[in-house]
Amino acid sequence: MKENLPNIDDLFKKVFDSADDEPANAVWQNIDKQLDKKRVAFLTKKYRKWKWVAAACLIFSAGMAMYAIRAKIINNQPDNKTIGTFKPATKNLPGRQNSSTSKTKLAGERPSNNTAPSAANSLEFSADTGKAFESTIKKEDANTANPAVANQQPASAVINKAKTNENSSPPGKAAPNSKLFQKKNIQQQTAANKRQIKQPTAINSQVVVKGRDNITAPKKSQQPIVTEGRFEPLYHVSMAIEKHPEVNTGFGSAGTIQLSESHANDYLADLQKQNMNRLKNYAKSSGLSRLSASVFYSFESVGTQTKNDFPRFREDERNIIKNNEKSKEVSTKGLLINLALNNKWSIETGITATSITTHFKPRTIYARPDDNGRINFRFSCAAGTTNLIVKQGNPPASGDSLHASSSNNRLQYIGIPLSIRYLFTAGNFSLQPGLGVSLFILTENKIETDLTTNTGIQKITAGNINGLKQTYLNGMFSLKASYNINKFLSVDFTPAARFGLSSINKQTPVKTNINTIGAGFGISYKIL
């Protein structure tokens, strides 16, 4: 027989050297899929750092925007000290009663950086509003026009001051003839108003606001005002007069209002107080604040939506994967910032931490070749696949199996939600339905399993699930119910439904979208 042995070698060599055989088409399809996966993995790796840079930029931009808005709101808040010192120069003047008792809903603003005396406020005010209406300073003889004021301050002094401030003429100059001064002053003030120059002017002068018909373009001020239970930008007296004809009725006729300067001061001070009170009362009663922060914790129930993506082995089939899952737990906690856009609409953003834990039934896992040809026990689930390194004598061969008695998969995400809410209020209760999206950034993923091997039970932890995406998007609908405990604090209950806008994985046996429904509990603090 031995003499025939070389023939065996030659025989097989001759046969197989000339042999051809064609593999199944599925081989190339699998190769093509894996090549695509590698391309995607390469691109993902290449741009992963840019993802983080983009996320950081997004957070930074959101922070800067919130800071800018907050700074703007703070700047617009009235200066309490200024309001406190903003006292009328005279009391018991004609019309004073009207202003103090009128039920007007107007507000005026005193510039916070104003160091001039109260009279200057009046004129600065009129100069500001001069864009909207024509105002003049009518200087009349103090003794005839207003004896009470005249008693307090000599006309010459008034004239001198007026000339100093308005005409930049040297101080101490004698008072001109009252009619002449009146005419000159009217011309000057008109010109000044046209140039929109803020200038302090004479004490005891009278502010003449010519009729409502002349009020065309109300000037928006920096201060918010609450009117009819709504936040509105503050308007100067021109707009207020336009909106509230009763003011005209109280002060003048034929569309002309004449306010003494001290009366104007009183009037503005009253309006300031009324406005602030309304603002506070409204904010307190409605629960609305410009800026609020809330912390919350929510329990959620999960329903995963899976579809076959790239199953390679029989255990990758969608139904098998679904059947292997026993239960899921999801919890979310976080900090949210709510910024009111107006009295009804607000936007909400912040940062959340979400943990998703999936428990699996006892199952059999198989040794399979990975993308690099290495054979390891492969754990396949809805999140993706992972290779488990099992300590045993011989390396596993393809098809070897082990029993996994207990397994769980944990995913942790940082979320950046952005939603828009609409406010309904009723006393201390408020209801805010909201709609938005959340960007979830993967921070941790792992699979823990107890494997029964020849040497006993091994607890294996794998921290790298193949195919999990670093980010995914969720849509969100929620209904936030709040109760105001006091003017700063409120408790919230927020049922919410989240639905996956994108899958949490790709190039895996199954593509998975996560949908949740749950309820959150939280406390809100009104910052502004």
Add this chain to the structure above:
Amino acid sequence: MEERTINPSVIENLIQGCIKGNAQAQSDLYKLFMQKMFVVCLRYAKNREEAEEILQEGFMRVFEFIHQFKNEGSFEGWIRKIMVNCALQKYRSKSQLRMVVSHEDSPYEPYENEDIIARIGTKELMIMVQQLPPSYRLVFNLYVFEGMKHREIAEALKISEGTSKSNLSDARLLLQKAIAGSLRVVKQKTI
């Protein structure tokens, strides 16, 4: 063999395309060598399914490391070496198995190789190789088809040279018995 009939510049273009990740070049390269390489895989595998797994893994490595091909030898040889390495990796863990073979002499009628091929056929011969125990099959393939020495086989499979020689001898015996059995069946059918 295919490579001899193909212009080397075509292969060079395909290699460059694969290095750039061109999907069409990858597909063309696969089509060019798949049949030849599949036979290699079949010799090392237990069945067609396993051979296809080896082929798949082998081509993945080809595309992954194609930039490392230095043009120092034939491209077909380079691919073939990758396929063999994939197969060795797959079966190395089982190569320690040692099969006890009875050395009972069976009646063997000497035939010329051409006669055997004519009577048995390539497919049946392939099945005979595939039915060898993994350790025998590996040693037989490496020695006969890859032209490796026992020392090299011993290093590749992490076994001793003696085991390699013994496995080769046993493999030959098993194949001879299988061929003899097939020839008897053919002869009986003819009669």
